[in-house]
Amino acid sequence: MSRDLIVFGEDFGGLPSSTQHIVSRLAKDRKILWVNSIGLRQPKFNTNDVKRAVGKLLGLSKRGYSSESRPHPSNITIVNLKTIPAPKSTWARTIAKTMLLTQLKPIIDKLKLVNPILWTSLPTAADLCGHLGETAVVYYCGDDFASLAGVDHHTISTHENKLANIADLILGASPAICRKFDSTKTTLITHGVDYELFSQSAKRASDLPSNGRPIAGFYGSISNWLDYELIAKICLSNSNWDFVFIGPIELGYNPLPNLSNVYYLGPKPHHQLPSYSQHWDASLLPFKLNQQIMACSPLKLMEYLAAGTPVITTPFPALERYKPYVNLVNDESEFKQALDDVMVKQKGNSEIVRSESWDARTQTVNRLLESL
Structure with missing residues (x-):
């Protein structure tokens, strides 16, 4: 029997990412718990960031690529969690971790996931690894997060380094990304096409x-x-x-x-x-x-x-x-x-x-x- 997945990705729907393309197909043979984005950066004091930060604290999802999105596979359960986006300090990371685990564990129990694998496409999920009853950790890295605009590169690199050490398998979308990680557990998975x-x-x-x-x-x-x-x-x-x-x-x-x-x-x-x-x-x-x-x-x-x-x-x-x-x-x-x-x-x-x-x-x- 295929193992179920707990997935930390972007907000599901809209313009699908590589993670959505792959996970939606994996859902044919397993249950998926998809956690909408827990954030990559701390908000700044502008209208868009304040709205998004409040949305994360209230557990609301950001709208997708457009107002029209197609139904997701029935095997995928999508949840919006209250959190602190991209926590930087030790106390903020501890609070964010506690908030997420408190919300996630009852959902995991209710879904009766079978020997789940924790799959994350976001470095900020690093603190949750080892706390969700997962049998393995997969880091799918589709971007060079250290070069993304508007991201606190030091904070994200700290999360990513921890995640890379914990992960049992790392999937990189390009050779340049793969070179960042331990070659013994990293595999190149270039993007595909529908x-x-x-x-x-x-x-x-x-x-x-x-x-x-x-x-x-x-x-x-x-x-x-x-x-x-x-x-x-x-x-x-x-x-x-x-x-x-x-x-x-x-x-x-x-x-x-x-x-x-x-x-x-x-x-x-x-x-x-x-x-x-x-x-x-x-x-x-x-x-x-x-x-x-x-x-x-x-x-x-x-x-x-x-x-x-x-x-x-x-x-x-x-x-x-x-x-x-x-x-x-x-x-x-x-x-x-x-x-x-x-x-x-x-x-x-x-x-x-x-x-x-x-x-x-x-x-x-x-x-x-x-x-x-």
């Missing part, structure tokens, strides 16, 4: 521009890993193109250029994204090569390729194996040339990533869990 969703024909989204101009599009978080200086130059110098951006704005302002050919469509449900990416003419990854991008394995790269639309991207390490299948650019002139090129080339071949499905990734993870 191949069926993105490769099967989808109806064109009604809010895509219909000006007769080609469309270049991006979806994902509008955050500090995008090169807004390059984006502004490209949008300004290519007035014969429309540029579409989809996703939540994670900065305190909208950094996108205010131009007539730039469209910000807001966040969209994950299952609707093929209605956009299949029907624009170029998929964009205009990343700024910061420390986070150096270690990342972007989910959207795989989804763009599965959609079969030409990809224009700036360079980053995880791109290496897919270089023959994308348009790699370094500056404005190369970007402009790539836009011209995609209009005369055939669409991409989605078969490139057929074998990179989340189903295949989950089979590998399942074998690793059962070997613990």
Whole structure:
């Protein structure tokens, strides 16, 4: 019998993370207790942070990527717990730990979990390890948390070091992440793709521009890993193109250029994204090569390729194996040339990533869990 899972991840729903993709598939054979985000950083004195901190103290979940999310598998129980986000001091960590254990233990008893494995994608769950009756600890590291903007890097590194020592198995999403940990218990699990969703024909989204101009599009978080200086130059110098951006704005302002050919469509449900990416003419990854991008394995790269639309991207390490299948650019002139090129080339071949499905990734993870 497969062992059940206690999972500490982001808030379930909305735009699914790699953890959600894998755990949702693991739920076919086991019960899952999913704990919505217990926080990665201490709040600052601004409106958004205060609202989120109060939500965590009251056990309320942050809304997902959009207001529409699909039902989760029946084997997954999702809970919101009252906590102190990313506790820093010893006394705060002790209080947060006590708060979480007091709420969690009755839920675990009620669910009658079978020899559960504690799976965490957040370093801040380190203090709970060894206190929930788990038979093993798995740390799934999908990001270089030490390079995330707005995070107290010292506090997170302290939590992560403790977690890495305790964990029986560490799963890293990129080679750069894996190099941070003990190689004897670390395995590379690169991101996969929901191949069926993105490769099967989808109806064109009604809010895509219909000006007769080609469309270049991006979806994902509008955050500090995008090169807004390059984006502004490209949008300004290519007035014969429309540029579409989809996703939540994670900065305190909208950094996108205010131009007539730039469209910000807001966040969209994950299952609707093929209605956009299949029907624009170029998929964009205009990343700024910061420390986070150096270690990342972007989910959207795989989804763009599965959609079969030409990809224009700036360079980053995880791109290496897919270089023959994308348009790699370094500056404005190369970007402009790539836009011209995609209009005369055939669409991409989605078969490139057929074998990179989340189903295949989950089979590998399942074998690793059962070997613990």
